[in-house]
Amino acid sequence: MNSNETQDMVKETISFPVIYDSKQQTIWDSKGMMVCDIKGWGKIQFMGNQKSGRMLLEKKLPNF
Structure with missing residues (x-):
């Protein structure tokens, strides 16, 4: 494919x-179907700027 x-x-x-539901760390479509369950935020803490990584996901993924 x-x-x-x-x-x-x-x-x-x-x-x-x-x-994007930041409390459940999930992404839902407009009909209520869960599209993605995001886990592994703990790994972001080891990146240079963890806040910017999380904010990027919170802002960009819903625009997918």
């Missing part, structure tokens, strides 16, 4: 826009 086919499949499956 190439990149375009993958994108088409995602567009057919997920109802946009998606919403």
Whole structure:
């Protein structure tokens, strides 16, 4: 499956826009289906600027 086919499949499956729930660390589509369960925030603490990494996900993922 190439990149375009993958994108088409995602567009057919997920109802946009998606919403990031920071308390549950999950991403939900507009119909309430969980799209992604994000774990591993602990690893971000070992990066140079952990706040910017988390903020990037919180701001960019819902625009996917």
